[in-house]
Amino acid sequence: MSTLPTLRCGLALRDRVALAPLTNTQSHADGTLSDDELTWLRARAEGGFRWISTCAAHVSEEGHAWEGQLGVASEAHVEGLTRLATALREAGAHSVVQLYHGGARATLAPDKLTTADGDGVRGATAGDLARVQADFVAAAVRSEAAGFDGVEIHGANGYLFTQFLAPEDNPRTDAWGGDLAGRAKLLLDTLRAVRAAVSPGFAVGVRLSPVDTWWRRGLVLADGAQVARWVAEAGADFVHLSLSDAAGSPPHEDTDVPVARVVRDALPPEVPLFAAGGIWTRADAARAHDAGVDVVVLGRSAIAHPDWPRVSSASDFEPLRPPWPPEHLSSVAVGPDLLRYLEKFPGMVVGGTPARE
Ligand SMILES: Cc1cc2nc3c(=O)[nH]c(=O)nc-3n(C[C@H](O)[C@H](O)[C@H](O)COP(=O)(O)O)c2cc1C
Numbered sequence: 001m002s003t004l005p006t007l008r009c010g011l012a013l014r015d016r017v018a019l020a021p022l023t024n025t026q027s028h029a030d031g032t033l034s035d036d037e038l039t040w041l042r043a044r045a046e047g048g049f050r051w052i053s054t055c056a057a058h059v060s061e062e063g064h065a066w067e068g069q070l071g072v073a074s075e076a077h078v079e080g081l082t083r084l085a086t087a088l089r090e091a092g093a094h095s096v097v098q099l100y101h102g103g104a105r106a107t108l109a110p111d112k113l114t115t116a117d118g119d120g121v122r123g124a125t126a127g128d129l130a131r132v133q134a135d136f137v138a139a140a141v142r143s144e145a146a147g148f149d150g151v152e153i154h155g156a157n158g159y160l161f162t163q164f165l166a167p168e169d170n171p172r173t174d175a176w177g178g179d180l181a182g183r184a185k186l187l188l189d190t191l192r193a194v195r196a197a198v199s200p201g202f203a204v205g206v207r208l209s210p211v212d213t214w215w216r217r218g219l220v221l222a223d224g225a226q227v228a229r230w231v232a233e234a235g236a237d238f239v240h241l242s243l244s245d246a247a248g249s250p251p252h253e254d255t256d257v258p259v260a261r262v263v264r265d266a267l268p269p270e271v272p273l274f275a276a277g278g279i280w281t282r283a284d285a286a287r288a289h290d291a292g293v294d295v296v297v298l299g300r301s302a303i304a305h306p307d308w309p310r311v312s313s314a315s316d317f318e319p320l321r322p323p324w325p326p327e328h329l330s331s332v333a334v335g336p337d338l339l340r341y342l343e344k345f346p347g348m349v350v351g352g353t354p355a356r357e
Contacts, residue, residue: 005272005294007237010201011094011149013272013295017285017309018051019044020276020299021098021152021207023069025341031058031071033080036335038087043333045091047307051295052093054084056100056154059139063132063160065102068337072097072139078146085147096150096203097143099136099194103160108132110163110170110177129176132160133190140194140204150203153191155231156242158218161187162209165227166218180223187227188234195235205238205274206231210263211250221250221259225266232271238295239267243277246288246296264292280319282312303342306332322348323355 006012019041026037045052057072058064064071071077081097088095103109104121112123124132140151155161163169164186170177176185187206195204208231210224219227228239241263249256264273276297279285285296301308304320311317320328326349329339342348347355 007203007272008270009150009203009237011203011237014050014092014094015048015309016289016295017049018274018295018297019049019053019302020297021053021055021154022299022303023055023066023341024335024338025066025068026335026337027068027070029067031064031069031073031077033070033077033084034335036337037070038080038084040333040335040338041084042087042091043306044302045088045093045095047305048309049298049302049306050093050309052088052095053152054095054097056098056159057139058106059099059101060132060135062107063101063103063135065100065105065159068341069100072099072142073135075142078142081143081146081148089147094149094203096152096205097139097146097148098152098154098207099139099143100154101132101135101160103163104169105159108160111172124176126174126176129186133186133193136190137193137197140198140202144198144202150205150237151194151198152205152207152238152240153187153194154207155187156207156209156240158209161190162218180226181230184227184230188230191231191234191236203237204235205240206236207240207242209242211243211259212252221253221255221262224259225262228263229266232267236271238272238274239263240274240297241276241293243275246275246277246279246293247284247291248277258291260288261292264294280321281317303334304328304332323350323352324348325350 004013026034057070060073108124143151165183211221212218260275272294274295275293279296279298280301288296343352346353
């Protein structure tokens, strides 16, 4: 654990702690950066996070899924992205843009039969998929031009690539469906195209949901590990797992072996494994490292503690867990739009949506 990983693109990591991609709904309606979003991320870099991801940022207007989402979809976005990358670099952090397409949450589903999400959604044609891939490439090139250190392709949490990977969501019988290799084709082709289009020193990673968690749609762990292996073979510099417990075992499978361990064992040693899920204390981070996670990724604890990397080693550190008082959130660079967004999560903010029973 002592030496820090160097990504195979050559980027030497500065810590084993990273900030999770966190949707904060603070962008302007056209997807350009707002001062509140800049302040929110810069506060985490100044607090000691040495790896900062943006929120899921749409690569095209057709992949744009919710209000306030950051865009990396056109030249109009580049000025704000440049300001953000510059501020994060000056604060001492590496930075990545999380490249996102909402799939059926936006406009395109793997198949029209699975488009329960809304009227504006249709089954993707081969032409649509070629365009999606080109949009990811253009967004990655824009991210590099803006001065970021890398991109993370969002292949987790139920959006476009997860929908293609999940057998329940992808009944296609063409090249982008069928067996696991077919269902992974869109993700792997996109990754290869992105890797080929950016500079060799620019980091390209992939976030995955390697195992079906709460929604019972997705992959069994053996398939998740196989996709992670393919992602590494296709040139990813890091693999990032979205989990509910970064040290835990798969919820619906009869094994005590941690998910991270299975995926770590599937990856070549030179590809670090990042994972998020329930890291509140240094003891949680140690448990995740023991389970095979090279870089622990913090979501909620980083919302409450922008300076977690600095303060969490103190013997009297007690993480502030939800529900959080709104005054506390305002004091840690959570702007009004993000506060309103967090209030919608059950049990997250005092006075917001109540916790589920
Ligand atoms: C408010 C909020 C916004 C999130 N937005 C994103 C996102 O944009 N992209 C993503 O991949 N995951 C997103 N996630 C998931 C987190 O990255 C992380 O995986 C999850 O919160 C689990 O980590 P934690 O237990 O440390 O909070 C979000 C989570 C929260 C709570």
